[in-house]
Amino acid sequence: MKSISHWIFDFLVDQGLSESWAGTINMIILLLVVLIVLFVLDYFLRKMIVGIFNRLSLLSKSKFDDLMVKNKVPRNIAHIIPVVLAYKAIPEIFQDFHNAEIFFSKTIEVFGIVLFLWVVRSLLNTFKDFLKSLASLRDKPIDSYIQVFMIFAWSIGLFYAFSIISGIELWKFLTALGTASAVIILIFKDTILGFVASIQVSINDMVRIGDWITFEKYGADGDVIEINLATVKVQNFDKTITTIPTYALISDSFKNWRGMEDSGGRRIKRSLIIKQDSIKFLTKDDIEALKKIELIRTYLTNRSKDIDTYNTEKEIDKSLLINGKNLTNVGVFRKYIDRYINSHSGINKDMTIMVRQLPPSSQGLPIEIYAFSSDKRWANYEYIMADIFDHLLAAVPYFKLEGFELPSSTNFKA
Incomplete structure (x- = not known):
């Protein structure tokens, strides 16, 4: 040769x-x-x-x-x-x-x-x-495991390359490198934390690709599109991308909406605030007028009979409405809301439906609607909720109630 x-x-x-x-x-x-x-x-x-x-x-x-x-x-x-x-x-x-x-x-x-x-x-x-x-x-964080393996492979490759260039045997090079382990740990701190976090996230099934999460600290509100060793990428609903350190998923608090998406509905939890000085007892004429409302006609008829029977048996002096049992316009309005919510086609009837009073405040008496829409898609959910409150806000005056709002400049002029 x-x-x-x-x-x-x-x-x-x-x-x-x-x-x-x-x-x-x-x-x-x-x-x-x-x-x-x-x-x-x-x-x-x-x-x-x-x-x-x-x-x-x-x-x-x-x-x-x-x-x-x-x-x-x-x-x-x-x-x-x-x-x-x-x-x-x-x-x-x-x-x-x-x-x-x-x-x-x-x-x-x-x-x-x-x-x-x-x-x-x-x-x-x-x-x-x-x-x-x-x-x-x-929906698993496969990127994280691939990146960990590649970091390990590149590290071994670099050590072997340095061993070839320097002429030092690999095991001697690694032994010398062991003395600098504290520095190496400091340099790769984020990588190590990210690796630990990605394992915990995967094992505990905290986040999957495709989950909708809300992370206020990082301004994230959207779908998870990537989970890797160092960061989690979230595509917000305005199509911007937010990157979150993987370790933050186990060190900080965030909201994962997967439970809602896996359930039978999306929660509606919103209040109407009623002016307290518009709340009153109902007279018989008031009750007769409200019986024209179909959803509560049967309720008013039956409830009025029960109240009249009780007051008669107890010989209650009804010259004052406060005596004995009475219906109030806000109580009848709550019953109307309950019947309306239960009859609405966009509400899941198999989940919690509740109309309740919250503690009165300086603004008035909150009447809260707690229910679940059957359609969980964002746009349809907002439409269902708006449809319900459009109707209820318009229904308030029929019960001789008033909704609360802060006065505007026209109120002061008047």
Whole structure:
């Protein structure tokens, strides 16, 4: 082999050229020839291997081989043979240049490590995309685990590369590195915290991709689109993207709306505030007038009979309405709201429906509606809630009640 690689050298020496110049020219010509051969070989290998994978992906029903092509696994594998041949050719090219041989040998070894890591990365990305295509794993933080493995692989690769460059054995290099572990932990603190957090988030099923979360501290209110080692990406409803440190999911408080989405309805919890000086007992004439309202006609008839019977049996003096049992306009209004909510087509009747009074405040008496809309989609939910309160706000005057609102400039002018 040496005679073959040295024939240019021998020819130049025979032509009267000095051995140093002949050796240099021989090395340059061999280097150019090897580079051309390797380039051509790499080109054809890449075309051949990628072509084979493309044909296999067309014949196969599995998505895995398609994803391998997409993530350039065949292309990266095709580079391996030229790199191995280049490493084998180095001693022949630089046989008369020992220092150059050592330099280029180490360079090829380091490049081989990088190429190996490229192959590993492309394979891991393929596995990641494939696992994400499975319905049972689509909402899992697969990115975090892939990133942890890649950080580990790159760390080992870098240590091995430094060992090759420095000439120190790997185990001695790692032993020396152990003394600097405190510094390393400090440098990779966020990565370590993110890794721990991603495991806890996954095990405890705190957040999945696709969940709607609200994180006020970071201004996030939208759907989780990505969970990786360092950050969680949330696409807000205004289409902006908010990034949240993964560790914040276990160190801070946030709201996950998945429970609502998995349930049978979305909660409506809103109040009407009634002016307290508009609340009064109902006279018989008032009751008769309210019986025209169909939803509470039967209730008023039956309830009036029960009250009259009680007051008669107890011989209550009804010259004052406060004596005995009486109906109030706010109580009848609460009953009307309850009947209206229960008859509304947008309310889930299998979940809690409640109309209640909250403690009176300086603004008035809050009447709270607590129910669940059967449609959980945001736009439809808002429509159902608005439809209910449009009606109730318009119904308030029929019960001789008034809603509270702060006075405007027109009120002061009047």
